[in-house]
Amino acid sequence: MSCDLEQRKIVDEAEAFVNQEIRPYVKCFEENKGIPRELIDKMAAKGYLAAALPKQYGGLELDPVYYGLFTEVFGKACTATRSLITVHTSLVGETLVRFGTEEQKNKWLPRLARGEAIGAFGLSEPDIGSDAKNIKTSWHEEDDCYVINGTKRWITFGHLADLFIIIAANKGRSTAFLVERAFPGFETKQIEGMMAARATCIAELYLNNVRVPKENVLGKINLGFEYIVSTSLDCGRYSIAWAGVAIAQEALEAMVSYSRTRTQFNEKLRSFQLIRGMIGDAVTKTHAARALALKAGELRKQKDPDAVMETTMAKYFASKVAVDVANDALQVHGGNGFLSEYPVERLYREAKVLEVIEGSSQMQQEMISSFGLQRYYKRR
Ligand SMILES: Cc1cc2nc3c(=O)[nH]c(=O)nc-3n(C[C@H](O)[C@H](O)[C@H](O)COP(=O)(O)OP(=O)(O)OC[C@H]3O[C@@H](n4cnc5c(N)ncnc54)[C@H](O)[C@@H]3O)c2cc1C
Incomplete structure (x- = not known):
């Protein structure tokens, strides 16, 4: 972890970045229903897609207090980029750091930090929100893989992301899987007509017999x-x-x-x-x-x-x-x-x-x- 002075400098630089690269364009992001790829690349180049992640994976390793102040800087100007940080870095990145195997971490964290892969988190479904323990998306085992079926809804950056943490159930117990956009049977559709979060590429995800390699279980089976x-x-x-x-x-x-x-x-x-x-x-x-x-x-x-x-x-x-x-x-x-x-x-x-x-x-x-x-x- 860096000292306070270094972390303060990162937050101050982020504020200048936001004021120059983001604040003037927020209305365009809403109108275009997304943020430009070049902006994501610029954020990645500054380390802003991995601000809370360890330096060994390309992160800035801000401590939680400075990471909070960093999040505030984006959140004041723009919901879309703040949401990207929330989902990509906090929900996906920090969870991978905590529960990923060495292989999973080495494979994904540097790519997430460089913005080569965008992360999203799929828990909610059309019929299940607050009562999340009763999700209907299911998994079962076949010889060399796990097969997932179901629909996820409201997934922030779901229409853009490359890597998804998907929560699926089997006999009432849930498991988390790392699902890649490229897996056959996986599709997304952007949700239109949002009152807010219009530039966050919110999507419905469709998993139709998606075969997930066994090494893509995140954490432990049934402990999702x-x-x-x-x-x-x-x-x-x-x-x-x-x-x-x-x-x-x-x-x-x-x-x-x-x-x-x-x-x-x-x-x-x-x-x-x-x-x-x-x-x-x-x-x-x-x-x-x-x-x-x-x-x-x-x-x-x-x-x-x-x-x-x-x-x-x-x-x-x-x-x-x-x-x-x-x-x-x-x-x-x-x-x-x-x-x-x-x-x-x-x-x-x-x-x-x-x-x-x-x-x-x-x-x-x-x-x-x-x-x-x-x-x-x-x-x-
Ligand atoms: C902009 C946006 C982004 C989102 N991004 C993601 C994402 O990236 N990934 C993801 O998985 N999900 C995402 N969600 C889904 C979000 O997590 C759910 O909308 C939320 O959990 C609520 O579920 P629900 O909408 O099904 O509402 P419901 O669970 O149907 O609840 C409806 C209302 O009833 C209340 N309620 C429900 N049960 C009770 C109870 N027992 N006691 C009292 N009140 C109750 C709720 O508080 C709510 O006010 C997103 C949603 C939005 C709007």
């Missing part, structure tokens, strides 16, 4: 949930916590800036008490979300067993804050807030996604309350 899904979603939730902080911060800045320039009743909006109330709330909530995300990052850095629950709370809280602050930021913009020339229109749409992905807010509340019922029970 215990090993892979729980780890991937934990890494993904940490990334989404920072995506929430990012949207809240960007919306707060937009709200404050607009309130200082727009005049009504011969006064700037910022002088009206009801507007100031929204700004006060937005500042407080954004700071609180950041504090939770930073605490989760510190605990992850120390490999503290409480890191998973703190991450869940940070994800739950920061996505809620992103929705609240984006909502108030749009309110402060009045009619202009509905125009795509102002940032709050996009932030308002993108914030809502965070309350659904990587486990919905209701699922996070369930987990947090189970934890609280144990941790805070005082027999008096």
Whole structure:
């Protein structure tokens, strides 16, 4: 791991990169329903597709706190590139680092870091989302391989990715497989008409008798949930916590800036008490979300067993804050807030996604309350 100064420099350089290469083009990405290949290549050349991965595989090896700050930099400007980092680096890359065999790691991690292969994570299905233990995609064994059948839905970058972690079930137990786009029987179709995440190439995946070599099991047979899904979603939730902080911060800045320039009743909006109330709330909530995300990052850095629950709370809280602050930021913009020339229109749409992905807010509340019922029970 690099020292703080080096890591700070990487985050600052990433911010300059985002402001030059990404921020001005975000609307085009949405219109084109994807991000350009050249941008992915530029991100890869800077190491940004492997910011959290070990240097031996071509990563930047940022520690969790700096990786969070790095994620925020992308998330403030652009959901698509932030989502790429969430899925490609956090869900796929970090899970491979943790559970991949040496062969799997040596084969895939350098390619993921160089952007030669894009990773995606396939758990959700048309009929199964929150109740993910009951997925219908199935696997069975044949002589020299495992055969997978089923449909996956909502897979971020699924229409672009080359390598997929696919979760499939057999007799009620699930297993994770590394599935390559080139495998016969594997097809994808981009999902159209999204309110948000329009440039993230979200796809439905079709697996029709896909034969997967035995060495492509990730982790252990029948331990897909215990090993892979729980780890991937934990890494993904940490990334989404920072995506929430990012949207809240960007919306707060937009709200404050607009309130200082727009005049009504011969006064700037910022002088009206009801507007100031929204700004006060937005500042407080954004700071609180950041504090939770930073605490989760510190605990992850120390490999503290409480890191998973703190991450869940940070994800739950920061996505809620992103929705609240984006909502108030749009309110402060009045009619202009509905125009795509102002940032709050996009932030308002993108914030809502965070309350659904990587486990919905209701699922996070369930987990947090189970934890609280144990941790805070005082027999008096
Ligand atoms: C933009 C986007 C990107 C995504 N990317 C991916 C991806 O890359 N890979 C992937 O595998 N999936 C992905 N998903 C899918 C996402 O993980 C699911 O949408 C999410 O898990 C919720 O599942 P669902 O949509 O089927 O909703 P459902 O599970 O049908 O839930 C509907 C509503 O009911 C609530 N609910 C369900 N059960 C309960 C309960 N027991 N108690 C209280 N409330 C409950 C939920 O919170 C939700 O509000 C993505 C989704 C979106 C929108």
